[in-house]
Amino acid sequence: MEYNHADLFEGVADAIGERVAVVCGDRRLTYAELDEHANRLAHHLETAGVRPGQHVAVQLYNGIEYAAALLATLKIRAVPINVNYRYVENELLYLYRDSDSVALLYDVEFEDRVAVVVARVPALAHLVAVGGAPSIPGAVAYDDALRAADGTRGFPSRSSGDTYIIYTGGTTGMPKGVMWSTGQLLLAFWNPTLPRPSRPEDVVALARDSGPLVMMPVAPLMHGAAQMATWIAWFMGATVVYTRRFDAADVWRTIEREKVNSLTVTGDAMAIPMADELARGAYDTSSLLAYVSTGAILTGTVRDRIQRLLPNTLIMDRFGSTESGSTAEAVAGSAPEKGLRFAPDVENVTVLDDALRPVEPGSGAIGQVARTGHIARGYYNDPEKTARTFPVVDGRRWLLTGDIATVEEDGSIAVYGRGSQAINTGGEKVFPEEVEAVLKGHPSVYDAVVTGVPDERWGNRVAAVVQPSGDAPSTADLDAHCRRELSGYKVPRVYAFVAEMKRSPAGKADYRWAARIASSAADGPT
Missing domain, CATH: 2.30.38.10 (Luciferase; Domain 3)
Known part of the structure; x- marks a missing residue:
């Protein structure tokens, strides 16, 4: 056995095959059933010509098929490539080409844009459509592919040096594929509350001997945080619960129904609507022991609100990146508006x-x-x-x-x-996260993204794109609020109000979009 995610999952499936591995909606598979499911997909990809080291793009919403796709590609020593399902044609063309993908699994909802792009990517030779019959010539329906394939293993041996790629970024430029070896990835994203394994068999033993935990990554699986949360859960022998797409009410209903113990979100963009829904509705959250945020900023006001709504739940704010793994935990009193520590x-x-x-x-x-x-x-x-x-x-x-x-x-x-x-204005450096956090502490601000706009005198001016909570506050009110918390040079000089903030499905800010909105506002009334 190697420090390879496919090796380790197979070992866990052999040890606790009867335990439920994954739940999405009314579908659930045990570890043994998910292993067989992934075996069939892996053999199908082999038959279609996918070879070790080649790349398989995955353009899916959350679900059992996404979990199986991760496992299947690794089983045959291929490499899964996460595709942002919001991408339009030019972005898809870039990612398909940059990743050198040879196969694609996609939800049929995306078929129109997929059909236009794949015709321009000859290397992308094999398509598998999930959720219905495909209309693209040569594409195969997912269920048909599985029915025709073998459910046993019979794969060649793997290595801890096998490649795993997570595409990340896109907030300030086109995304880049972060390359890992499976061994380094496993250890970099190991659960810090548990002893690190000294040999691969220790991972299987941990899963076998653990209690019946239920863990829920709320972010989309096209985001590295949700993929890593899934592997962490499986290597603890836990049941992983997904919702197909993010909807705060659906998340809380699922937590109540599945008795979720640990929840992982990505910062304010998920935490705020979840807090709003929890305040409105009556949900049983008694099973929830840990609420973990990672991959994006969680402001202090939002964290405090969640803690008031979930007084018996441990709120954890994790620090790390796709390139580094999970590295640190926020200390008491840490918040962007007060100083992140x-x-x-x-x-x-x-x-x-x-x-x-x-x-x-x-x-x-x-x-x-x-x-x-x-x-x-x-x-x-x-x-x-x-x-x-x-x-x-x-x-x-x-x-x-x-x-x-x-x-x-x-x-x-x-x-x-x-x-x-960072925004350089008059020789001073302003970090957007601090200003965003202060703005989101205003009762009339639902969300905010801060960027810079060109200025002849200062080089750049601080500008804020604001999504109001109800009626938009006046710029004078926001200015006074910010000046109580920030040095004068950090206070926005330009405000642009929007009906809805543009963020990635994982909640990350789109700073390119915000810069365009702020620049348009700067050309008009300030």
Whole structure:
């Protein structure tokens, strides 16, 4: 057995085959049933010509088919490629080509845009349609593919060096494929509350000996956080529960029905509507022990509200990235509006200055959060970005996360924000996350994204795109609110009000869109 996700899942399925592995709506499969399901899909892909190392794109909503697709591709040593299901034709064309995918599993709801794009990607030779009969010539219906395939294993041996790719980003540019080896990925995203395994068999033993946990990743599986939450759950022997798409009421109904113990969301974009729905409705949340946020900012006001609504649930705010794995936990009192502070819970996490030397704790020196050890290999098809992001210092390979930070005297890391999104105005640096958090603390603000717009005098002005909660507040009211919490140079000079904020399905801000909206507002009345 190797530190390979397919190896480990098969070991868990052999040990606890009768336990429920996955639930979505009224469908549920045991570990043994999911293993057989994935075997059939894997053999179908083999028969279609997919070979070890080749890439299989997955353009699906959450569901059993997505879980099976992850397993099936890894079983044959192929590589799953996550596709954002909101992508339009040009974005799909970029991703299909950049990822060099040779096969695609897609929901039939997306067939119109898929049909237009695949004709321009000759390498994408095999299509499998989920949820109905395909109309694209040569495409195969998912259920037909499974019926015709063998449900036993019979796969070649795998390696801990097999490749796993997660496409990430797209908030400031086109997404990049983060390449991992399965062994490094497993250990980088290992549950920090559990002892790290010393051999692969320890993972199976943990799953076998665990209690009947029920865990729910709320984010879409096209986001790395939900994929990693799924693997963590399976390697704890837990039942994984999905909703097909994010709907706050459906999430709470599912928690009540399935007696979910642990929930994973991605920041405010999910936490806010979930809190609104929980405040409106009457749901049984007595089973919920942990509410975990990762992959996006959770502001202090939102976290406090959730805690009031769920007084007996542990609220956890995790820090990490697709390239680094899960690395730290927010300390008491941490919040973007007050200062983000995280305590590393894995080794080899620090802050490196511009000379790539560790920042002295308590010195106040600024650098980038960095990690060595269990980190990604680099970016697929982008050696230049890989070299910049993963420098070698004194023979040790580091990941520079892009998060600007310093190290406090107690060893905790104070994070200011992403350097790539910082706004330079009059020689001062403004981090959008801090301003966004303050704005979202205003009772009339539902959501906010902060960006910069060009300014002849200052270089850039701070601008805020705001989704009101009800009637839009006045700019004077927002200005006064911000000035109570922020230095003057951080206060937005431009406001643009929108009916709905544009975010990714996982809740990440679309800063390119926000910059366009803010620039349009800057050209008109301020």
